[in-house]
Amino acid sequence: MTWSRRFRASKTARTRNRHGLTYPVIRGASKRFSRLSKITMKKHPADTVIGYFGFPRRKILRETRERFGPDLPLVDLDVDMGAPDSGILPATTCRIVANVVDNALSLGSALAAVVAAVGEDKCDRGRHAAFLLRKMGFSVIESRFPEEEFESRPLVFSRARLPLREKIDRIMATVVDPSAPDPAPASCEPTHGFWGVPPHDFRILDLFPETTHVYGWTRCVEAGRPSDVELECRVDDAIPTIFFTQSFCAKQDLAHFLAERHRGLAVDCHREINDSILAKVEAFVRLSR
């Protein structure tokens, strides 16, 4: 049994709906699925949700909820929720985009709408996924995050002393709920860096010490600037950094360039992390101290 299956079986079996997805989830009950908002069902069938992917404009998320139901939970379709492989996309598709399509098809009629980040803040494949979902009959609302809406939110979690898994999960939760954490976690000086997007398989994050700072697109999310390439490429030169991407993601271009320039380590992974990738990261974390 793979780790993700073990995890799902042990942590989330009690909260599965008829689609096999874990919902509704109260934030904090499961770190891995805390990107589902806490809700109370009212007018809608018990399993109706609004899906989103990437970092949609807050205004569009708000308008979609007003239109389809303010009580409906928001579900991040980027996240691996154990949906069956739909086979719609080629095998050489970034796993995150494949998750979006697989999750949407698995949810089916329970998905009231999909708020799709399709601008420079996401990628062509995300845009194509939105197009395909619309062709398949889903209600898709496109979002392109403009520079005029860039925020400059403090980097509370990116610089916090917390397990990296929790740090990234809480950053991604700010897409739906950007309110400042109270109390805020303590910050720390970085010993290591993690650059990139939230991985499909979170096990890789467990290898990093709590003093790992978050960079790249995930930091851009916390700052409220999802297509700010300058911020995305800003790292601390003296900090040994893993530049992580999903395989077949265009961000591999940036990761390889930055890893060479900053003597970091570019790591890519398709689907689940394997022992070799874990060993590679473990060696880097240990030898670069």
Add this chain to the structure above:
Amino acid sequence: MKIADCGSTYSKILDLDSGALEIVATKELVRRKSERYEVATGHCARGRCAVYRNELIALAEGGLALVADGDFSLVDVGGRDIKFVRLKGRKVEKLDWNLSCGSTTGATLELLGNYYDIDFSTLPPSDRWVNVTCGVFGMERVLEQISLGTSPEESVAMFLHGLVRNVIDFIGRPAHFYLSGGFCENPCFVLTAERYCRVTPLGRTVLLEGLKKGLE
């Protein structure tokens, strides 16, 4: 006490008491269900040892045990992957591990050599190369060359040349590097690599040296 480097295609087993070194095809090792080691590394070592060591760490420590230079590059070209460390002032400055695309080329070369009865000890290097994106794509190029009339020996040497270019690009095109692994015993590989830079083979026991160092 026995320590082992159990690679994907070959396993190196060292008896620290007698000093005896055994190199065995991993396909045979996997049939020795009860064989256990005190310390081991490699893809096939898990579950066979009291203490498991990370391969890259074993490589780096083996390099430090065998090389006196302050600054050096060391690459292990295996059946399944390529592991690389660059040290500056005897501290790790850069490391990498080619796992997926570009890997399995060593094992593919052995398959090709067996199929075409190639003697690598006498195989002359080729000036030409094929693009070895990975083992499967590289094999397709070899088959294509043979269908175009190139001899199997020349075609396999071209594959090996492509593999050498991948390795040298992967490790940042240094002026000199130390080589670890089975390719140290492949003159065609070493001669091809020397077209690009100086090469010092260290043999197949570098990771074992790293394991020994870890015991100190």
